[in-house]
Amino acid sequence: MDYITIREWTIKRHNLAIALSALLASGAANADIIISEYIEGSSNNKAVEFFNAGSTEVDLSTYVLEIYSNGDTEAGNTVPLEGTLPANGIFVVAHPQASAEIQAAADKTGNLYYNGNDALVLKNGTAVVDSMGQVGVDEDWASEGVAMAEQTLRRKDSIISGDTDPSDAYQPHVEFDTFARDSFGDLGQHLGYGASEPEPEPEPAPEFGACGDSATLISAVQGAGFSSPMVDSEVVIEAIVTADHQGGSGSLGGFFLQEEDADQDGDASTSEGIFVYHQDTQVEVGDRVRLAGTVSEYYDSTQISNLTGITVCASGESVSAASLSLPVSGMADFEAIEGMLVTVSHPVVVTNTDTLGRYGEFWVAKERLYTPTQVAAPAENNDVNIALNAFLIDDARSGSNPESVPFPAGDLSALNPLRLGTEITNPTGVINYSFSEYRLVPTADLQYVATNPRTEQPELAAEGDLRIASFNVENFYNGDGQGGGFPTDRGADSVAEYDRQLAKLVAAIIGLNADIVGLNEIENDGFGEDSAIAQLTAEVNAQSEAEWDFVVFEGADYVGGDSITNALMYRTDRVAETGTAVFTTDAPFDFGNRPPIAQTFHDLVNEDEVTVIVNHFRSKGGCSDNAAAGDQESGDGQGCWNATRVAAAETLLSWIEGNPTGRDVTDVLIIGDLNAYGMEDPIQALIDGGMTDLKLAELGAENYTYVYEGLAGSLDHALASESLTAKVVAVANWHINADEPTVFDYNIEYKSEFNQNNFYNADPYRSSDHDPVVVAIATEAGDTGDNDGGDPDVDEGGSAPPAEEEVPNLDHATTSGSFPVWLGLSTLLLALTRRRLKVTR
Incomplete structure (x- = not known):
């Protein structure tokens, strides 16, 4: 493929030397701002903490964090700092979709798109203040168990000045200690500074009660925004199981609940469904379940976990599916049905299967989506917002490269494809949010309509000559x-x-x-x-x-x-x-x-x-x-x-x-x-x-x-x-x-x-x-006047058809069966001649 995000980089050694020389020529700074903590966690859990190790206040408006990806010598992303930082002050930048715990400690969000092989350089103007990794080198930096990939790194207490040479070989263990992936507890604190106020005493847990007693409504847990207003609260809810995914390894590890129809709040902005992370108690679709647990945001997906009580109150009950139609007006429309049972109000078509074999997921939209400049003249801001026009259908299994992909019916294989353009009739399932995407997990078999089947040859097989x-x-x-x-x-x-x-x-x-x-x-x-x-x-x-x-x-x-x-x-x-x-x-x-x-x-x-x-x-x-x-x-x-x-x-x-x-x-x-x-x-x-x-x-x-x-x-x-x-x-x-x-x-x-x-x-x-x-x-009769290796009827005295006789078109569906006899003989003669004269190349 030769298009868009696939870049053809051939970095010559002298170009690399020039770029790095320029970076060093910018001068090493004597400033006291250092990178004190670096988080490269799961999903978008990324954050960088800065510490003022000096004795005076620093204006951060001239400071910028540069990110050099995959060995590049030019920064791909930059994050300007802002404000002022007092002596021993701490400033935290977080990825905009990092977890709530990281966001709570952040002073700013920014383009923190990096992995363990991407170098970070902190500059004050053009002067290098601190760095991690080695600019111009594509390497997962690791030494003595300390790695920039999938770890939290904290600057050793003895380090009070930055690494101002971003081109030297890098060993992270020299200046950093390592902590487990997704360790955020010390973010916003360094050398005893920045410690937060003690947590207030938690509210007492609600009484579990009996089936039918009052309980917290799921709509109240979900709230009207993208995050629950009740995070870390203990709640008791009672609702109907709409989908069961407790299947052990590789499953979602829990089940979906939806509020009974009679208890729904009628507010279109609040979801009536939620995921419960729990595998120790067997439940079935249609069970009315009462449970007690803690509200949390797991990578921005609201769920209840750490159950302290659960009982099955009844079986064989049902709830009504909400209606979903595309396109939505905003992502809040998807958030308002997170965790709910939905039926799409119209057929959808498959639009993207890039990750179907890898992760068991594919995209659907109301109709085929076209690149804007394919169908209309180029114009500013004419991008298609795929997020509003499409969603994923997912097999609800974690992991990658499964040996069984359940889409289409009969499982995916080279002889049983799921092609783009295939229509799916009004799919039904629960809406789950994971890996930064809303996705429908089917609760009923998908009904496929082969509106775009394979063809064995182009759809003009016999046309033209x-x-x-x-x-x-x-x-x-x-x-x-x-x-x-x-x-x-x-x-x-x-x-x-x-x-x-x-x-x-x-x-x-x-x-x-x-x-x-x-x-x-x-x-x-x-x-x-x-x-x-x-x-x-x-x-x-x-x-x-x-x-x-x-x-x-x-x-x-x-x-x-x-x-x-x-x-x-x-x-x-x-x-x-x-x-x-x-x-x-x-x-x-x-x-x-x-x-x-x-x-x-x-x-x-x-x-x-x-x-x-x-x-x-x-x-x-x-x-x-x-x-x-x-x-x-x-x-x-x-x-x-x-x-x-x-x-x-x-x-x-x-x-x-x-x-x-x-x-x-x-x-x-x-x-x-x-x-x-x-x-x-x-x-x-x-x-x-x-x-x-x-x-x-x-x-x-x-x-x-x-x-x-x-x-x-x-x-x-x-x-x-x-x-x-x-x-x-x-x-x-x-x-x-x-x-x-x-x-x-x-x-x-x-x-x-x-x-x-x-x-x-x-x-x-x-x-x-x-x-x-x-x-x-459809060619027309003529004479090129130059028949070297051309028509044997001219070159070798063959008998051409009379001038008034119409020459039939060749039938490309049959290769040679429709040739007139004279043409078949002359072509055979030509082929024999060419075989005698053909040389090996």
């Missing part, structure tokens, strides 16, 4: 081409993964039933017999009844200097090369935008020529500070490097005008991954230059080849010149990848041996993260 496809093969690398050389820069990490990836790609290419296929993201390792393109073509030949070849750029060892490149494959029984294969590395194709490649082909029936140009424009991610204004993230939905992609589109048009293949051909097709959605500037530049957006014309704006975080859109395009547009009879996106669960891909990481087999099949589905695009063309 020349078919051209575009396919991003998601970093297809073959190691050294001899079974070794893994892992590579991208793609497969082992020969086993390579074999799995290869089998899927071959199945997809054959299934496309195309005559010419333009490829993106294939390894840029030349054209020899050990190259990725040669071995992919060889395997397609081994599995296909047709004969395939690939385009070679004579005199070039590689296409540009990027690790990945573009390539062209074609069926030699359908088309032949008539031009000179070329590419350009002129700006803006010298960096970022991969060099476009071009070749002219003619079909062997009509000798109609078309020039195919395969492109891969610069991705949307990784804005840098020195990028031009038009390449910065502007907030209009087009991401980074938009100006660079526009320049690529405009330069491409000029390049085409010069007939780069040496053939004076008006039929031109631009295909490839342009890293721009349908309504974005680069696509518009091509349209303004006279090209037709075939997918917009044939499929409408709501078409897609790629899904990112639940939003669908087309990054892969097909644009035709005016003369070629008149010959196009069909266009299709073959949805074999974007709609499939990610877990079906070739990777074997995070999969047991069972799952490596269960989730994999050597078929086209999830062969990549992009869907292929196919264009069907």
Whole structure:
């Protein structure tokens, strides 16, 4: 994948040295502010405590905490401090979604997005005051049991000045003591300073009473906000069990209760349901249970735990499900039904299955969600708020990589997929909040409607007599081409993964039933017999009844200097090369935008020529500070490097005008991954230059080849010149990848041996993260005038059909069964001739 959050970092040693030198040149400060406590706990439990070890008050407005992620030499997040800090004073910054205990000790919340391999640097202006970790190094810093990952670290009492060299090797045990993960008891205190006032005596616990006696209403426990107003209070409640998840290891470890219908308060802002963390007493759905326990917020989910009493009062009772509809107006709408039994008032569709195989969860929305710039012109603040439009459906099991995923019915497998677009009819379940998301845990079997089933081939199988496809093969690398050389820069990490990836790609290419296929993201390792393109073509030949070849750029060892490149494959029984294969590395194709490649082909029936140009424009991610204004993230939905992609589109048009293949051909097709959605500037530049957006014309704006975080859109395009547009009879996106669960891909990481087999099949589905695009063309009779290796009816004296006889279209559904006899014989003769002359590459 080459998009948005996946950044391509190649940090040269001299750049690293320059960056670190600049950091050190900022000067070491003599200030007395130090990092006195560091918390890297579960979920969002992160906090940093600062202590004024000096004797005078310090103005914090010039201080900033910088976070350097994953070995970066530029800070990814910064948190400015504020206010003044007296001598021996303490200032605490917390993650905005940290636990209530951390928040209670915090003076400020900020962007504390770090893990144990991220360096922290405290600066006063440009001067380094203190640091943790080593800037420019990606390492989980740990020494003698003291680690920056998943621990609470407290500065040793003897340390009263900071580490002002963020580039030196880092051993946390030298200056910090370690405490258990999620240890917050000392936060806001250091060297005896900052100790809080003693806790008041707790209120006496309420009497447990008997079934039917008065009890605290669940609505009062939940309150009208995101947190309970009764945290740490002991309560007695009596309500109905709506879902039981006491199943031991891997379960939620408790059950859900909902207030009886008659006792609900009628306030839409307060929930009538709650989770009870308790496994020692068996309960069943429909039981009316009376219990006593303590109210708590477990990672922002209100629950009752530490039960001191519980009894089952009755069985076989029920409560009414609340109604939920999408979109909601705000997250408070979900909070108002936290813990409750709900039924969605309308069908929903599956929109995201990225974590289905990993965590047993998937996203649903009322309808398919599209990237805004796929369907509308770029504009400020036009993002889709997924949180208001969708929610998760969850299997209610903790842990990861289960060997049984209960979605869809019959459990998930490579042969039983849950595809995006699948409709689920009015699901019913309880609303749970965990891992910062609201999720529905089904209490009844989900009812699936296969509104987007798999297809064995693109939905234009028999149309046209020349078919051209575009396919991003998601970093297809073959190691050294001899079974070794893994892992590579991208793609497969082992020969086993390579074999799995290869089998899927071959199945997809054959299934496309195309005559010419333009490829993106294939390894840029030349054209020899050990190259990725040669071995992919060889395997397609081994599995296909047709004969395939690939385009070679004579005199070039590689296409540009990027690790990945573009390539062209074609069926030699359908088309032949008539031009000179070329590419350009002129700006803006010298960096970022991969060099476009071009070749002219003619079909062997009509000798109609078309020039195919395969492109891969610069991705949307990784804005840098020195990028031009038009390449910065502007907030209009087009991401980074938009100006660079526009320049690529405009330069491409000029390049085409010069007939780069040496053939004076008006039929031109631009295909490839342009890293721009349908309504974005680069696509518009091509349209303004006279090209037709075939997918917009044939499929409408709501078409897609790629899904990112639940939003669908087309990054892969097909644009035709005016003369070629008149010959196009069909266009299709073959949805074999974007709609499939990610877990079906070739990777074997995070999969047991069972799952490596269960989730994999050597078929086209999830062969990549992009869907292929196919264009069907009705060619016209003509004579290229240049038949080197072309039509044997001209080259070798074959008998062509009479001029007035209509030449039938090739039937791509049958490969050769519909060929006229004369064409079958001539094609056979051509194939034999090519086999005699073919050389090993």
